[in-house]
Structures are given as C-alpha cells and as structure tokens.
Amino acid sequence: MSDAELKHISEDYQWGFSDDVEPEVKLKGLTPEVVRTISKLKGEPEWLLEFRLQALETYFAKPWPTWGPDLSELRRQMDDFYYYVKPPAREDARSWDDVPEEIRRTYEKLGIPEAEQKVLAGVGAQYDSEMVYHSIKEELDKKGVIFTSIEDGVREHEDLFRRYFSKVVPPTDNKFAALNSALFSGGSFVYVPPGVDVEVPLQAYFRVNTEGFGQFERTLIIVDEGAKVHYIEGCTAPIYTSEALHTGVIEIVVMDGAESRYTTIQNWPVNMYNLVTQRALVGENAYHMWLDGNLGSKVTMKYPSSILKGRGARSEILSIAFAGDGQHLDTGGKLIFNAPDTSGSIVSKSISKGEGRSSYRGLVKVPPKGERARVNVECDALLVNENSKTDTYPYMEIASDSASVGHEATVSRLADDQIFYLTTRGIPEDEAAALIVRGFIEPVAKELPLEFAVELNRLIELEMEGSVG
Amino acid sequence: MTKTLEIRDLWANVGETPILKGVNLTVPRGEVHALMGPNGAGKSTLGKVIAGDPSYEVVKGEVLLDGENILGLEPDERARKGIFLAFQYPVEVPGVTIANFLRLALQARHGKEVPLTEFYGKLQRAIEVLEWDEAYVTRYLNEGFSGGEKKRNEILQLMVLEPSYAILDETDSGLDIDALKIVAKGVNAMRGPEFGALVITHYQRLLNYIVPDVVHVMMDGRVVKTGDKQLALELEERGYDWLKAEVGA
Ligand SMILES: Nc1ncnc2c1ncn2[C@@H]1O[C@H](COP(=O)(O)OP(=O)(O)OP(=O)(O)O)[C@@H](O)[C@H]1O
Ligand SMILES: [Mg+2]
Numbered sequence: 001m002s003d004a005e006l007k008h009i010s011e012d013y014q015w016g017f018s019d020d021v022e023p024e025v026k027l028k029g030l031t032p033e034v035v036r037t038i039s040k041l042k043g044e045p046e047w048l049l050e051f052r053l054q055a056l057e058t059y060f061a062k063p064w065p066t067w068g069p070d071l072s073e074l075r076r077q078m079d080d081f082y083y084y085v086k087p088p089a090r091e092d093a094r095s096w097d098d099v100p101e102e103i104r105r106t107y108e109k110l111g112i113p114e115a116e117q118k119v120l121a122g123v124g125a126q127y128d129s130e131m132v133y134h135s136i137k138e139e140l141d142k143k144g145v146i147f148t149s150i151e152d153g154v155r156e157h158e159d160l161f162r163r164y165f166s167k168v169v170p171p172t173d174n175k176f177a178a179l180n181s182a183l184f185s186g187g188s189f190v191y192v193p194p195g196v197d198v199e200v201p202l203q204a205y206f207r208v209n210t211e212g213f214g215q216f217e218r219t220l221i222i223v224d225e226g227a228k229v230h231y232i233e234g235c236t237a238p239i240y241t242s243e244a245l246h247t248g249v250i251e252i253v254v255m256d257g258a259e260s261r262y263t264t265i266q267n268w269p270v271n272m273y274n275l276v277t278q279r280a281l282v283g284e285n286a287y288h289m290w291l292d293g294n295l296g297s298k299v300t301m302k303y304p305s306s307i308l309k310g311r312g313a314r315s316e317i318l319s320i321a322f323a324g325d326g327q328h329l330d331t332g333g334k335l336i337f338n339a340p341d342t343s344g345s346i347v348s349k350s351i352s353k354g355e356g357r358s359s360y361r362g363l364v365k366v367p368p369k370g371e372r373a374r375v376n377v378e379c380d381a382l383l384v385n386e387n388s389k390t391d392t393y394p395y396m397e398i399a400s401d402s403a404s405v406g407h408e409a410t411v412s413r414l415a416d417d418q419i420f421y422l423t424t425r426g427i428p429e430d431e432a433a434a435l436i437v438r439g440f441i442e443p444v445a446k447e448l449p450l451e452f453a454v455e456l457n458r459l460i461e462l463e464m465e466g467s468v469g
Numbered sequence: 470m471t472k473t474l475e476i477r478d479l480w481a482n483v484g485e486t487p488i489l490k491g492v493n494l495t496v497p498r499g500e501v502h503a504l505m506g507p508n509g510a511g512k513s514t515l516g517k518v519i520a521g522d523p524s525y526e527v528v529k530g531e532v533l534l535d536g537e538n539i540l541g542l543e544p545d546e547r548a549r550k551g552i553f554l555a556f557q558y559p560v561e562v563p564g565v566t567i568a569n570f571l572r573l574a575l576q577a578r579h580g581k582e583v584p585l586t587e588f589y590g591k592l593q594r595a596i597e598v599l600e601w602d603e604a605y606v607t608r609y610l611n612e613g614f615s616g617g618e619k620k621r622n623e624i625l626q627l628m629v630l631e632p633s634y635a636i637l638d639e640t641d642s643g644l645d646i647d648a649l650k651i652v653a654k655g656v657n658a659m660r661g662p663e664f665g666a667l668v669i670t671h672y673q674r675l676l677n678y679i680v681p682d683v684v685h686v687m688m689d690g691r692v693v694k695t696g697d698k699q700l701a702l703e704l705e706e707r708g709y710d711w712l713k714a715e716v717g718a
Contacts, residue, residue, distance in 0.1 A: 154703065416524070421560035422570070424520045426548035426577035437574065439564025439609065 008456070021102050023128065025086040029079060032056060035182050038084050040269060042151050042185070045158065048386050055171035055181030062175040068361070069299040069328040074245065074273045081214040081245055083183050092134045092149045092357070095437040098176045099125075099133050107133070112205050119451055120232075122147045124204040127186040128216055140198060146191040147202055150218050153189025160191060164222055168251035168279050168307075176275040176301075180216045180249040188246065191226040192258075198337040201230040203447060206246075208235075208272075214245035220387030223258040225283075230261040232452065235268060244272045246297075252280035254288045256310055261289040265452055266458055268297040270326055276302045282341075284310030291447055294329055295459055303361060305334035308342035315344040320456075322463060323356030323388075332362040332379070332393075337370030337403070348379040349441045351468050352388035360392040366403045371393075376406040382412045384433070384467055419468065434464035470537045472498040473539045474519075474552075474634040475666055479530035488514045488603055498633060498665040501656075503701055505669075505675055506687035508708050513557050513685070516636040521547050534634065546636040549578055551633030551634035555623035555640050557669075561609040568592065570610050571629050572639045595628035599655050616643030616662065624655040635666045636658070641675040642712070653678030664705075673705040686712060 025041065027034045039049040064075060091340050096113055106186055107113060107125055116123040122136035124147065131149035140147075145158060152153075153161045171181035187206050223229050240283050246268065254260050259279070268274055276298040280288040290304035290443055317333035335344040338434035350358035360379040381390035391411055412438060422432035437460050438445070445453050481489040486704045488511050496502045505511055518525050518534055521544035539547050554699045562570070571592065573699075578585050597602055599621055611619050620640050627635055637656065641649055657667065657681050668679055676698060684700040685692045688709070694700065695718040704712070 338495075342659075417560050418562055420520075420522055420544060420555065422526075422562065422574075423544040423569070424548050425551075425555050425574035425630065426545050427574055428545045428577070429543065431573070431577075432545075435565055435570065436562060439562055441608075442564030 002350055009251060012335065015395070017360065018182055021100070023085045023210065024088050024090060025084065026082050026210070027084040028082050030056075030081075030083060034083055034387055038185060042088065042154075044262040046152060046289070047099060047162075048154060048208045051166070051171075052182045055178050059170045059175060059178035059182055059414070064175065066469055068330045069358070070302055071273070071299065073359045076327055077243055080212060082210060082212055083216070085213055086130055087127045087132060087209070089127065089130070089132040089248070089313065090344070092131045092152055094135055096133065104129055106207060107205065110205065110207075112203075115451060119200060120203050121198050121200040124149065124188050124202075124203040126186040126206045126215075128208060128210050128213060128215065131139050131186045131188075133286065133445070134188070136202070140357045144193040145196060145198060148189050150187040150220065151187050152185065153220065157189065160222070161220065164253050165220055166251070168253060169249050169277050170344065171267050175276060176247045176384075178220060178259065180277070181212055181248050183214070183216040184218035184249065187219040188221070188231075190219070190221040190225050190229065190231065192203040192229045194224040195226045195376070195379045196224075197228040198230070199328070201232045203232040203234060204461060206233065206235045208244060208246070212243055214247065217248045219248070219250045221260065221262070223255060223260045225255045226257040227255075228259045229238055230263065232263045232449075233266070234264075235266040239284050244269070246274045246276070248278075250278040253290065254280055254286045254290045255281045256283040257285050258283065259287045262304070263291040263293070263448065263452070264337065265293040265295075265456060267295045267443065270296060270324070271296050272297040274300040277344070278302065278304040280306045280315070282306055282308050282310065282313040285312040286310060286369065287314045289315065289447070290317045290333065291320075291444065292317070292331065292333075293456060293461065294320065295322045295327065296327070298327060300329045300331060302334050303334050305336070306344060307336045307338060308344060308459045309338045311339045311341050313339060313342045317344070317346045318447055320347040320441050320444050321348070321350040321358045322460070323350070323352045324463060325354035328357045328359070330359040330361055332360045334376060335365070336365040337366040337373035339369065340371035340373070342370060343374040345376040346378070347444060349383065349444055350379070350380070350390060351437055352390050353463065355387050355389075357389040357391075359390065360409075361392065362393070363395045364405065366400045366405070368399050369402045371402050373403040375403070380409070380440070381411045382437065383411065384437075388395065412469065417439045428467055430465050433468045434461045437464060448450055470514055470586050470634045471533075471573050473533070473535065475531075476515070476531040477517070477531040477533065479515070479518065479532065480528040481514065481525045482528055483525060487528070488690055489518060492530070492687070492690070492692055494667075494685055496634065496665045499662045500682040501660065501666045501679060503681040503698075504668060504684040504685050504687060504699060505590070505671065507536060510687040511690045512687050513638050516554050516638045516667075516669065519547075519636060520544055520552060543658065545577065548632070549580070553601060553627055553630060553632035553639040555620075555627060555635065557638040557642070559611050559619040559623055560616075561612045563612045567605040567625070568611055571606070571626060572628060572674040574626070589607050591629045594600050595655070598628065598658050600623055600624065600651050617645060617648050620644055621648060622654060624652050627653055628659065631659070633663060633665065635664070636669065637666060638669045639671065640668070641672060642669055649675065650678055668687055673701050676701050688713065
C-alpha cells in the first residue's frame with residue numbers, strides 16, 4: 001500500500017473520544033486493507049502479513065456459531081467497529097515516566113504501578129490496541145526471562161516466536177480465533193528459560209478507551225522445561241464505552257516438567273462482547289492451571305482448554321462467572337487427555353443475579369491413548385433472584401476403558417435462611433448476600449493471590465449491592 | 470431508661486395461620502428467664518419474630534428493647550441494637566470461615582473497624598471458656614458440624630458479640646453431658662447486670678446449670694404461666710397436661 005492509500009484510510013477515522021486521549025491512528029471496518037495497514041504500522045515480516053490475510057479469509061469463510069449466546073446484534077455491528085486504535089504513546093515504554101500522563105493516570109487509578117512495586121515480577125499495560133508499558137524485574141531479565149509486547153516478540157525473537165505462534169490455537173480453530181489472527185495487536189510474549197522460577201506473578205492489564213472498538217490482544221507464553229510462571233490478566237476497572245468487542249487469543253506451551261498458571265479477572269462493561277480462545281499444551285509431568293474469573297460483559301464465550309500431551313501431565317481449570325441483568329456468560333473449560341497417566345479437573349462456580357444467565361459448557365475428551373487418565377468435573381450454580389437463569393452443557397467423550405471420570409453438578413438458590421442467619425448477627429442484608437456468594441466461590445477464589453482475592457471480593461460486594469430484599 | 474426486653478400482646482402469622490396469639494413477657498437485664506412449653510407452642514417463632522424473621526407477619530403488638538419498639542427494624546439493625554438469637558437449627562454457610570464471619574459481625578455490631586488483636590482477644594477468651602479447639606474458627610460456618618458443635622458455635626458467637634439480650638433456642642438439644650456443662654459455663658460467663666437472656670428449653674437438666682430467675686410456660690401461642698425455678702421442676706415431674714387443664718388449652 002502506498003503512503004497515499006494509508007493516509008486515505010487514516011482520514012476516514014472519527015476523532016471524538018470519551019477520554020481526552022486522542023489516538024494517532026484509528027482504523028474502521030473489516031477489510032484486507034485494514035489488516036495490511038496494521039501489519040505495515042507494526043513493520044512486520046512478510047510471512048506474518050500473509051498469515052493475517054489468510055486468517056481474515058478463514059474468518060469470512062467460517063460460519064457464525066449456531067450454539068451458545070445470541071450474537072445476532074454483534075453480527076450486525078461487525079462493519080462498524082474500529083479494529084485498530086493506536087494510542088498517542090510510545091510503544092511498550094520501559095518506564096512509567098515515558099507513558100503519557102493521561103494514560104499513566106488511568107493505570108495509577110487502577111493501582112497497577114503500585115501492585116507492580118509490591119507484588120508483581122513484571123507488568124504489561126495495554127491501552128486500546130497497543131501495549132504502552134512493559135517491564136520486568138531486573139534479576140528476571142538477567143536470568144533470560146522475556147516479557148515483552150507481542151510485537152517485540154516478533155521483532156526481537158522471531159525464530160522462537162515463529163516456532164510456537166499459532167501452533168496451539170490455529171486461525172482455523174474457530175471464527176473468533178481467525179478474527180484475532182487477522183487483527184491481533186498488543187498482548188504479551190513471554191519466555192521462561194529452563195529451570196527458572198518466576199516466583200511472583202507477571203501481570204498484563206487491558207484497558208479499552210475508545211468507543212465502538214474491538215480489542216484483539218494476542219499472548220504467547222512459553223514455559224521451558226522445569227520452569228515456573230504465573231501470569232495474571234486483569235481488566236477490573238469500569239470501562240466507559242458503548243458497544244465493544246474483545247477477542248483475545250492466548251497460547252501457552254508448558255514444556256516437560258514445567259508449571260504454569262494463567263489467571264484472569266475481568267470486569268468488562270455490560271456492553272462488551274468478550275469472545276476469547278485460551279489454550280495450553282501441557283508436556284510430560286508438567287502442570288497448568290487456568291483460573292478464570294469473569295464478571296461483567298454483555299456476552300462472554302470462553303472455555304480455557306488444556307491439551308495434556310505428555311505422560312503424567314496435569315491441569316486444573318477453575319472458573320468463576322458472575323452474570324447480572326442483561327448478561328449471558330457462557331463459560332467452562334476443555335480438557336483433552338492425549339497421553340497416559342494424565343489427570344485434570346474442572347471446577348466451575350457460576351452466579352446468576354437478576355435476569356442474568358450463566359451457562360457452563362465443558363468438554364472432556366479421553367481418546368484411547370489417554371490410558372489411566374483421571375478427570376473430575378464439578379459445576380455449581382447459584383441463583384440469586386427468582387428470574388436468574390443457569391444451564392449446563394457438559395460434554396464427555398471417553399474412549400479409554402482405564403480412565404476414571406467423575407462429574408457432579410449442583411444448582412442452588414441464595415437461601416433466605418442463610419441471609420436471615422447472617423443478618424441476625426448484625427450484618428446488613430446486602431453484605432450477607434455478598435458473604436454467601438464469596439463463600440460459594442471460595443474453593444476457587446482461595447487459589448488467587450491475596451491482592452486479587454481482595455479485589456474480587458470488592459467486586460462481588462459491588463455486584464451484590466441492592467441485589468436482594 | 471427501662472432496661473428490659475418487653476413483649477407486649479404480640480400476634481404473628483405465617484400466611485393466614487396465627488402462631489403467636491398475644492404473647493406477653495418481660496426480661497429485664499440482669500436476669501435469665503426460661504421459656505418452656507410443648508412442641509409447637511410457638512417458642513421458636515417468638516424467638517424468630519423478636520429477631521426479625523421476614524417469614525412471619527406481625528399482626529399486632531410490640532417488642533420493646535429498652536423501651537424502643539424494634540418491630541419496624543431489619544434483623545441486622547435489631548442485632549446491632551443488642552438482640553441475639555441462638556438458633557434451634559443453626560444454618561450452614563459454606564466457604565465462610567467462622568473467624569471471618571464473626572469479625573464482620575463484630576464490626577457491624579460496633580459500627581466500626583475492630584482491630585484484629587481486639588477481635589482475636591475476644592475470640593480467644595470465648596474459645597477457652599467453651600473448651601474448644603481453635604481449629605474450629607478456621608472452618609466454614611457450621612458446614613459439616615455435628616449437632617452439638619453447631620450449638621457450641623452459637624454460644625461462641627454470643628460470647629464474642631456480647632449482646633444485651635439473648636434468646637437461646639434449645640441450645641441444650643444435641644449436646645452431650647460434658648458439652649452441656651461447658652455451654653452453660655459460657656452462658657453463665659455472660660451473666661451480669663447488663664445482660665438478659667431468654668432460655669428456651671424442654672429440660673430441667675439445662676436449668677440445673679443455668680439457673681433461671683423466672684420460668685415462663687408457653688402454650689398455643691401465648692404465655693400461660695409464669696413462676697420461679699420450681700415451676701420447671703414441677704413440669705419435669707408432671708408434664709404439661711395438668712397445666713393444659715388449668716388454663717383450659
Ligand atoms: N414458617 C412456618 N411455616 C408454617 N408453619 C410454621 C412456621 N413456623 C412455625 N410454624 C408452626 O407454628 C407452630 C409453632 O412452631 P414453633 O417452631 O414456634 O414451635 P416450638 O414451640 O418452638 O416447638 P418445639 O418445641 O418443637 O421446638 C408449629 O405448629 C409450626 O408448625
Ligand atoms: Mg422450637
């Protein structure tokens with residue numbers, strides 16, 4: 001594309017914003033031109049541009065899902081989104097001083113630099129389409145741990161990147177993985193060398209600022225043999241946009257004997273379509289945990305998956321979903337037991353409040369090679385109000401005779417006698433309800449680092465205000 | 470200020486069915502009263518209506534806490550004013566530890582942050598008096614507790630929250646003989662000029678350990694007789710039939 005063409009596309013953009021931050025670039029519409037522009041702006045190698053264009057074709061070729069939440073409204077709006085919005089900030093600054101003040105203030109309000117000082121090994125901050133900050137503790141840097149934007153991953157570690165990128169989640173996996181593959185921008189590239197233990201978590205924080213915008217971050221995490229890492233993805237702030245789309249793809253490679261955790265706590269506004277594909281490949285005697293906390297969004301479709309491909313691989317998927325009025329959270333997990341002596345569990349806790357609906361959707365697959373695989377699935381739903389809805393879709397495909405499979409599902413209502421009991425101790429009704437909900441998710445929430453558990457509790461208290469009585 | 474818990478001509482329904490039919494009863498601070506009566510007389514209902522259970526509709530009457538009618542208040546407001554109900558059937562709340570819950574309750578009761586050390590001080594003392602294992606307070610509230618453990622946990626809460634008036638609903642049922650003595654010790658530790666209690670029980674045995682100042686008997690939704698501790702002994706011996714005949718119930 002010529003510079004004139006590029007300029008032409010740029011001139012099509014609107015420039016009015018809810019924030020006082022004016023983007024440098026704003027690309028609307030779902031076209032090969034937009035994809036080319038993104039690739040060009042990033043100065044990507046040719047193979048990646050080809051990959052993107054191919055993925056866009058895949059996106060158009062794939063039908064819309066005929067199952068799960070209603071996406072018809074999203075479908076009507078697909079031509080109207082901004083698919084790339086570049087904030088007026090230098091890319092991936094290493095110091096908060098180099099992040100423009102308005103943007104920095106936003107992260108300060110979110111408590112990110114403070115958490116970075118106290119409890120994190122590194123922080124990445126994404127603002128609309130770009131990572132505006134990335135930093136890692138010096139001693140980890142010295143040990144060879146890489147924690148950068150996905151763009152820097154391509155630029156600075158192309159061989160490593162290319163070896164694993166899209167190998168865990170190919171664009172053909174599903175329509176939205178294809179969309180992300182065509183448009184991806186921002187997200188993290190993480191590499192932990194063999195035997196290195198990143199003792200405290202790395203965190204990425206995703207902030208949407210622009211109205212009518214689609215965010216497509218892409219994260220690739222490679223945990224080499226015997227290494228250990230915990231990566232936390234957060235988006236807990238109130239985000240003021242009208243209709244919005246968030247379609248991430250997370251790929252994780254957990255090599256033999258390695259251990260990793262991926263924790264999400266997201267609190268999107270209730271007009272966000274959150275359609276995310278997360279998958280881990282787990283090697284011999286390796287372990288991976290997904291801890292997936294979903295609050296907010298209009299629609300969430302997210303089923304973190306682990307493919308246990310080495311003997312003795314283990315994985316746990318812990319999921320919390322909180323659906324309030326007008327929300328449909330369709331979440332759960334997938335476990336594929338592709339090797340002998342593997343084990344895994346899915347624990348899902350969903351809360352539906354008001355007219356909210358939460359659905360558990362899970363797949364457990366044990367092919368014949370999954371000898372002696374052990375799996376346990378537990379999904380519990382809590383209904384807060386009369387009209388709250390829940391449903392479960394547990395799929396099991398077990399083709400190994402030696403596998404042991406457990407499944408349990410419960411549905412309960414927020415009980416009046418529990419509320420009364422707690423209120424007779426002086427605890428106000430809202431707080432009593434919040435306490436019961438917190439107790440309900442405790443088996444999952446206790447796996448969170450303290451600061452995040454506190455944050456989750458706070459969010460639940462906010463959600464439960466005025467919810468009963 | 471009158472320091473009493475006074476129930477005046479209290480009528481309460483479940484749906485259309487009247488359960489309390491004109492209860493009159495006064496417990497001054499500094500005293501322990503026993504409330505006895507046959508199954509289904511309305512003793513638990515009285516306790517729950519005083520505590521503010523929304524499943525009952527109060528039709529008429531007053532519940533005066535130190536002179537103030539509390540019937541218009543929410544259960545949590547009543548609790549913060551000093552009412553405590555030890556449940557006949559304590560409720561399980563999974564995932565919420567006793568320690569966590571009690572600290573929240575204590576803060577609510579005091580309307581402010583309670584320093585951790587102060588809270589643990591109170592908790593520690595209660596655990597000691599109740600000869601309990603500290604490990605219990607890290608367990609989830611009543612979840613998987615035996616009947617007796619649940620009752621002991623009610624008294625633990627009573628001791629930490631230090632209300633002005635407590636209604637103990639059959640706290641003795643489900644307790645073994647040793648536990649009964651220990652729980653009585655807990656209640657007796659609360660006794661003093663600022664504390665009044667209404668102890669609902671079927672058995673004289675508890676009253677050997679928590680000696681009541683006054684004994685009331687409830688039948689068919691009303692208090693039909695009030696006497697001293699001898700009345701409890703008499704009921705133990707003779708049952709309720711003679712009293713039913715006497716009051717024409
Ligand atoms: N929520 C309710 N719904 C229907 N009936 C109720 C309810 N609560 C109480 N009752 C009825 O009211 C009557 C009094 O019950 P209550 O539990 O107060 O008796 P009690 O004196 O405590 O008896 P016990 O000695 O057996 O504990 C009973 O007939 C009971 O079935
Ligand atoms: Mg009773």
